[in-house]
Amino acid sequence: TEAARRPFTLDELRAVIAVADAEWRSMVLFGLYTGQRLSDIATLSWSNIDTVQNEIRLTTRKTGRRQTIPVAPALQRHLSSISGSDDPKAPLHPRAFRLVERSGRSGKLSDQFAALLVAAGLRDPKATAESGNARAKHELSFHSLRHTATSLLKAAGIPQSVVMDYIGHDSADVSHGYTHTGREAMEKAAAAFPEL
Numbered sequence: 001t002e003a004a005r006r007p008f009t010l011d012e013l014r015a016v017i018a019v020a021d022a023e024w025r026s027m028v029l030f031g032l033y034t035g036q037r038l039s040d041i042a043t044l045s046w047s048n049i050d051t052v053q054n055e056i057r058l059t060t061r062k063t064g065r066r067q068t069i070p071v072a073p074a075l076q077r078h079l080s081s082i083s084g085s086d087d088p089k090a091p092l093h094p095r096a097f098r099l100v101e102r103s104g105r106s107g108k109l110s111d112q113f114a115a116l117l118v119a120a121g122l123r124d125p126k127a128t129a130e131s132g133n134a135r136a137k138h139e140l141s142f143h144s145l146r147h148t149a150t151s152l153l154k155a156a157g158i159p160q161s162v163v164m165d166y167i168g169h170d171s172a173d174v175s176h177g178y179t180h181t182g183r184e185a186m187e188k189a190a191a192a193f194p195e196l
Contacts, residue, residue, distance in 0.1 A: 006139045007148035013196055015120040023093050024116060026082065030092075031142060033075040033193055035149030035167035037062060038113070038142040039106040042096035047088035049079065060168060067168045070183070070190040113142045149193075156192035163189065 008016070013032065017025050030041045039061045048058050054076065056069045071079065082092075091097030099108050117123035122140055146167060153163045163169075166189045
């Protein structure tokens with residue numbers, strides 16, 4: 001059986017970032033500050049980043065939902081520290097992009113993230129090896145970043161409807177037709193994230 005997911009603590013995230021290479025550090029930051037799934041983070045290209053409007057635009061692979069997410073201040077600082085590309089189709093995370101494009105899935109990336117959790121002391125290496133599945137029986141995975149983003153926004157007092165729109169929760173689909181989250185509310189949500 002699969003363990004219930006839980007959010008990361010900020011100290012746990014710092015531990016993961018401390019053992020991550022530059023590309024994984026970037027993917028963790030994007031996962032935290034956007035709340036998006038691993039495959040969507042892995043396949044971001046520079047064309048998804050609008051530096052003039054300071055937002056990320058993407059269509060989620062799982063649900064086909066169009067997302068427009070303001071860039072959180074901490075993520076904006078990170079983005080300005082990495083070198084862009086003249087080619088808008090160039091991926092932000094080239095190794096991860098190739099893995100997902102080659103297989104159409106993010107399973108190998110989930111395994112790599114599980115190894116990062118082991119290196120950070122957040123997962124028992126034996127339990128990961130025994131399951132043969134990086135997602136099974138573990139309370140922490142890359143998907144936990146969605147839980148973390150949701151928890152941080154709610155703890156900052158961001159209204160539920162804004163949190164759902166920001167993260168792109170599937171359960172928001174019905175209410176989304178009736179709730180229109182303004183840009184100002186989305187920017188307030190982005191600004192609510194703590195610095196890592």
